[in-house]
Amino acid sequence: MGRDEFLFLLIGLKWTVALSAIGFVCGCLAGLVIALLRTSGMRPIERATAGYIALFQGTPLLMQLFVVYYGLALIGIKMDAWAAVAVGLTLHASAYLGEIWRGGIEAVPRGQTEASKALALSYSSRMKDVLLPQALRISLPATIGFLVQLIKGTSLASIVGFTELTRAGNIISNQIFQPLTVFGIVGMLYFIMCCPLTIYGAYLERKFAASAR
Known part of the structure; x- marks a missing residue:
């Protein structure tokens, strides 16, 4: 495990961060629209958005990425791996x-x-x-918790051949035959990204719980 291999992992890390950021930001924008539609008081729209949510919560992210990349190509919508994963993560996050x-929104006291x-x-x-x-x-603590899950979910981008952190680790492991060392470093990089967010989310949860008493 030399310098070149570690730099290759860092390139994969860069794409993991980029995918997470795009999926989260675009998912936030679309998710806000969905939340407003779910609380609009219009039954048909509420049912339609509930079905949308049930579809993405009831199917694996792996399958969703697979369908976006390969399924859309069957109807003439061709995207490269980067765009397909970004779209898939956005739909999932939304x-x-x-x-x-x-x-x-529904937890806000009715008196408001x-x-x-x-x-x-x-x-x-x-x-x-x-x-x-x-x-x-x-919702902020739960939102941060979901961001942690989204970061880890980017590892599934390899299903469409996109080289993010996990796939970069797999490529290096197949070259130098040191899987324990390589994936130990990969796991540490994920931990460095996710642990501060987890701690911050737990801090906010305790803070908001204390202020609500």
Whole structure:
């Protein structure tokens, strides 16, 4: 395990971070829309978004990436591995974050909604100024927890041939025949990324629980 092999792992790490960032940011934007639709009070839309969430929560991420990359190509939508994984992670993240934030919106005390209606606030103003700030605060620990899962989920990008951290480790292991050393380093790199987020999420959970007493 020399310098060149370690640098190759760092290149894989770079793509893992990039995929995680794209999937999370785009998933946040789409998830916010889904959360608002899930709490819109319009039955058909709520049922449609509930079905969307159930689809992505009820199937493995591995299968979702496989379908995006190979399935869309069958109907003429061809994407390279990078774009397919980014789209797959975004769809996956949007479903989970949409449900997390839907729970946050519904966890806001009902009196807040009734008070904003009594003030004759519009729906957009009610959400933007009253409900969403409180809901996102409630949901922040769970959102960070999902980000940790998303980072680890990028390891499945190898199913479509994309070289991120795990696949880079597999390539090096097959070259130098030191799997324990290589995947020990790979595991440590994942730990360095995920552990601070886990600690921060636990800190926020304790902080918000204390302030709610």
